Amino acid sequence: MKKTRLLVILLVLLGSGIGLFLLLRSHRTIAAEHSPVQSAEGDETKPVAQVEVVPIQRKSISEKLTAYGSVVAQPGKTHFVAISFESRVQHILVSPGQLVKQGDTLLEVQGSPGSLLQLHQAEGTAQEAHKELDQAKKRFEMRLATNQELNQAQKAASDADLQLESLKTQGVAADNKIRSDITGIVAKVDVEDGQVASAGSPLVELIATGDIEIKLGVEPEDVAKLQPSQRVGISLVNNAATSEIEGTVRLVTQRVNPADRLVDVFVSVPQGTKLLLAAYVRGEIVVASRQTLVVPRDAVLPEDGSHTLYVVQDKRAVKKTVKIGLQTDSQVEVIGPELHAGDQVVTVGNRELTNEMEIRISR
Numbered sequence: 246m247k248k249t250r251l252l253v254i255l256l257v258l259l260g261s262g263i264g265l266f267l268l269l270r271s272h273r274t275i276a277a278e279h280s281p282v283q284s285a286e287g288d289e290t291k292p293v294a295q296v297e298v299v300p301i302q303r304k305s306i307s308e309k310l311t312a313y314g315s316v317v318a319q320p321g322k323t324h325f326v327a328i329s330f331e332s333r334v335q336h337i338l339v340s341p342g343q344l345v346k347q348g349d350t351l352l353e354v355q356g357s358p359g360s361l362l363q364l365h366q367a368e369g370t371a372q373e374a375h376k377e378l379d380q381a382k383k384r385f386e387m388r389l390a391t392n393q394e395l396n397q398a399q400k401a402a403s404d405a406d407l408q409l410e411s412l413k414t415q416g417v418a419a420d421n422k423i424r425s426d427i428t429g430i431v432a433k434v435d436v437e438d439g440q441v442a443s444a445g446s447p448l449v450e451l452i453a454t455g456d457i458e459i460k461l462g463v464e465p466e467d468v469a470k471l472q473p474s475q476r477v478g479i480s481l482v483n484n485a486a487t488s489e490i491e492g493t494v495r496l497v498t499q500r501v502n503p504a505d506r507l508v509d510v511f512v513s514v515p516q517g518t519k520l521l522l523a524a525y526v527r528g529e530i531v532v533a534s535r536q537t538l539v540v541p542r543d544a545v546l547p548e549d550g551s552h553t554l555y556v557v558q559d560k561r562a563v564k565k566t567v568k569i570g571l572q573t574d575s576q577v578e579v580i581g582p583e584l585h586a587g588d589q590v591v592t593v594g595n596r597e598l599t600n601e602m603e604i605r606i607s608r
Contacts, residue, residue, distance in 0.1 A: 292602070292603070293603045293604065293605050294562070294594055294597060294598055294602055294603070294604045294605065295594060295604075295605050295607055296562070296591045296593060296594035296595065296598070296604045296605070296606060296607065297591070297592055297593035297594065297606070297607050298557055298589040298590060298591050298592065298606055299540070299541060299544070299589070299590060299592050300586075300587050300588065300589055300590075301538050301539070301540055301579070301584060301585065301586055301587065301588045301589075301590055302538070302539050302540070302586060303536065303537065303538055303539070303586040304536065304537075304539050305534060305535070305536050306534070306535070306537060306539050306571045306573060306576060306578055307531050307533070307534040307571070307573070308531075308532050308533045308534070308571040308572060308573065309478075309529045309530060309531055309532065309573070310463065310467055310470060310471070310529070310530045310532050311527065311528070311529050311530075312461040312462060312463045312510065312527075312528050312530065313461065313462065313482070313525070313526070313527055313528070314459055314460045314461035314462055314510075314525075314526060314528065315459070315460060315523050315524060315525055315526060316457055316458075316459060316520045316521060316522050316523060316524045316526065317457065317458060317459070317460045317522070317523075318432060318452040318456060318457060318458075318522070319456045319457060319458050322452060322453060322456035323432060323450050323451070323452055324426070324427055324429070324450070324451040324452070324453070325447040325449075325450055326351060326423055326425070326426075326447065326448050326449040326450070326451065327445050327446060327447050327448055328354060328415075328421070328423065328442070328444070328445075328448065329415050329444055329445065330356060330357075330360045330363075330412070330415050330417050330444050331356070331357040331359050331360045331441065331442070331443055331444050332354040332355060332356055332357055332360065332421070332441070332442055332444075333354065333355055333356070333357045333358075333439065333440070333441050333442075334352060334353075334354050334436045334437065334438055334439060334440045334441075334442060334448070335352075335353040335354060335355055335438070335439075336352060336353040336438060337351075337352045337434060337436070337437070337438055338350050338351060338352055338353070339351050339352070339431045339434065339449065340431065340434070341431050341432065341433055341434055342430065342431060342521070342522060343430070343431045344429075344430055344431075344454075345425045345428070345429065345430075345431060345451070346425070346428050347425055347426060347427055347428050348424055348425065349424060349425050350422045350423070350424055351423050351424060351425055351431075351448075351449050352422075352423050352436075352448060352449065353421065353422050353423070354421050354423060354442075354448075355421065356417035357441045360412075360417045361417065363412060363417070364409075364412045364413070364417045367405065367408045367409040367412055368409055370405045370408070370409075371402070371405035371406055371408070371409045373405075374398075374401045374402040374404075374405040374406075375402050375405075377398050377401065377402070378398040378399060378401070378402040380398075381394055381395050381397075381398035381399075382395065382398075423448065423449070425451060427451060427453050428453065428454055429451045429452050429453040429454050429456070430451065430452050430454065430522055431449060431450070431451060432450040432451060432452045432522060433449070433450040434448075434449050434450075435447045435448055435449065435450065436448050436449075452522065454517075455516050455517045455518065457514065457518065457520060457522065458495065458511055458512060458513050458514060459477075459479055459492060459511070459512040459514060459526055459528060460509055460510070460511055460512075461477075461509070461510045461511075461512060461526075461528045461530075462502065462505055462507030462508065462509060462510070463507060463508050463510055463530075464507065464508075465501055465507075465508055468497060468499075468508050470532040470533075471494060471497045471510060471530065471532065472494065472497065473493075473494050473495060473496065473497065474493055474494060475493065475494045475530055475531055475532065476491065476492075476493060476530075476531045477491075477492040477493060477494060477512045477528045477529065477530045477531070478490070478491065478492075478528065478529040478531075479491075479492050479512065479514065479526055479527070479528050480526065480527050480529075481520075481524060481525070481526055481527075482525045482526060482527050483524075483525060490514055490515070490518060490520075491515070492512040492513055492514045492515075492528070493512065493513050494510060494511075494512055494513075494530065495511045495512060495513040496510070496511040497510050498510070498511075510528075510530075512528060533571055534571075535571070537570065537571070537578045537580075538578065538579050538580070538584055538585075538586060539576050539577070539578055539579070540554065540576065540577060540579050540590055540592075541575060541576060541577075541592050542572070542574075542575060542576060542577050543592045543593070543595075544579075544590045544591065544592045544595065545567070545569060545577055545579065546595060546596065551566055552566070552567050552568070552569050552579075553565060553566050553567065554567055554579065554590050554591070554595070555590060555591040555595050555598050556583075556584070556588050556589065556590055556591075557588075557589040557590070557591065557604065557606070560603060560604060560605075561601050561602060561603055561604065562591055562595070562598045562599075562600070562601070562602050562604050563600065563601065564598075564599075564600040565581055565583055565584065566581070567579045567580060567581040567584065568580040568581065589606075591604070593607075
């Protein structure tokens with residue numbers, strides 16, 4: 246009996262031990278299954294961002310204003326070719342844009358019917374004046390005329406001779422070849438073959454070689470940035486292969502041109518610059534330039550009316566509020582008391598950052 250009771254007690258103890266072992270093993274398995282989830286949840290609370298950085302540089306930056314325009318003649322440098330009597334154009338021998346040398350024939354003209362009539366009238370007046378003078382001399386010799394009458398006849402004859410000589414000297418009666426008095430470019434031909442041109446009206450307009458400048462058009466809101474002597478880089482729009490020409494602002498006008506609603510800005514170019522009249526050009530006006538702290542544009546983010554960037558400190562991205570100054574297409578000036586040349590700023594991945602966030606820098 247005692248042996249049976251002892252056997253039962255042993256079996257109970259053995260069963261209890263096996264049950265306790267299985268219970269502990271099951272608990273360990275469940276704990277192991279839950280531990281990765283907890284670790285993952287811990288990782289989510291402390292994310293690490295992958296970013297790219299560049300150092301802040303202290304360098305020169307220039308802000309430029311781009312404007313477009315054309316090549317024009319300098320003020321007062323246009324030579325107007327005219328003739329002093331009314332004339333009829335026989336032949337035009339040049340075209341706008343043509344290069345001519347001093348002494349080249351520009352056009353041929355002759356006196357108009359009205360000018361020829363004036364010449365014939367002057368000839369008749371001179372003949373009559375000399376007849377009156379001869380008669381006055383004879384009367385004076387016969388004591389039938391006074392000195393005053395003789396003087397009046399002499400003056401009338403002299404005036405008639407001067408008028409006739411003037412018309413002949415101008416070439417009213419001859420075929421005239423109008424020649425260029427400078428070496429330059431034909432800017433404009435103001436007449437046509439067969440046209441009657443009035444006395445003193447321009448027939449041809451010439452511009453001396455090198456007497457050119459650039460007229461640019463800028464938006465009215467940009468005028469405050471401009472002033473004389475600012476540097477301007479001039480390049481041909483339709484010929485990118487040509488080298489840039491260095492010019493300077495000569496004049497900033499103070500009115501809006503009604504033709505294009507832009508403000509005209511005139512730029513002087515070096516003497517002897519070879520450019521075609523009316524050529525379409527682009528001008529880059531340097532409105533400001535200085536040595537300062539510069540970062541790529543991608544490093545600066547707009548935020549509620551201000552600007553921020555992220556500086557790397559101890560493997561974390563620290564947000565800095567900054568002011569921006571001069572700007573180009575790729576760079577921007579940053580102003581802030583805590584910024585220094587050489588500081589690493591985030592350029593890629595900065596839009597997903599928060600202050601003090603851990604980062605990993607891509608190499």
